[in-house]
């Protein structure tokens with residue numbers, strides 16, 4: 590499993606599951622050899638998210654080809670859950686690979702939160718690869734589980750809306766412009782950062798190891814970010830681009846002051 594968030598942890602642990610975070614490679618793509626090494630007889634699923642929250646990285650087809658090979662070597666069936674709510678929010682003509690043709694035992698999980706910009710409405714779907722021998726059984730299990738747990742029920746009104754406009758996508762140009770402004774601004778200051786290819790986050794390395802302390806330094810400069818340790822990736826911060834363009838521009842001097850302070854250069 591790759592950069593996973595605290596929320597996912599609660600969902601799994603509330604029901605007796607245990608999440609194991611596999612650190613990514615330096616380019617923030619999954620390290621499939623490490624992932625395979627983390628598989629035990631108790632492993633039931635691998636959870637990947639691409640385009641990724643918090644990094645904006647899009648995993649290449651080769652990642653999924655390697656995962657298919659690793660899963661074929663596993664002692665028992667393991668399902669890949671491909672969490673893809675940002676699939677439509679991509680820049681620079683990058684096309685995220687389709688996962689089900691590459692991974693036999695795969696489930697695609699998605700949401701209209703991002704493509705229609707309706708966060709909080711909690712409407713999306715699961716798609717089960719028909720090539721997976723357990724597809725029908727898993728489908729029944731998920732239908733039952735969502736009824737009995739009841740904490741995420743697609744609102745009736747939005748079921749009507751997505752039936753009409755579900756294939757529409759908001760204009761990604763403003764996100765791309767803010768991505769460029771933030772990425773170029775941060776790298777000019779000296780931050781190390783993988784250029785996001787999708788989603789609406791930027792995920793630079795922090796100039797000091799303690800990402801929580803660095804988030805505090807930024808807050809003193811009036812800039813709000815989230816520590817990477819909440820995503821299983823300490824030493825990073827997540828910056829969200831769901832703000833006005835002007836906010837990005839006004840935040841950059843704060844990013845610079847905090848960077849200099851952290852490195853003791855006042």
Ligand SMILES: Cc1ncc(COP(=O)(O)O)c(C=O)c1O
Pocket residue numbers: 638641642672673674699700701702708709710711712713
């Ligand atoms: C990676 C990822 N998966 C899933 C979701 C959940 O989307 P929803 O708003 O439909 O609950 C989010 C929302 O932030 C997300 O970032």
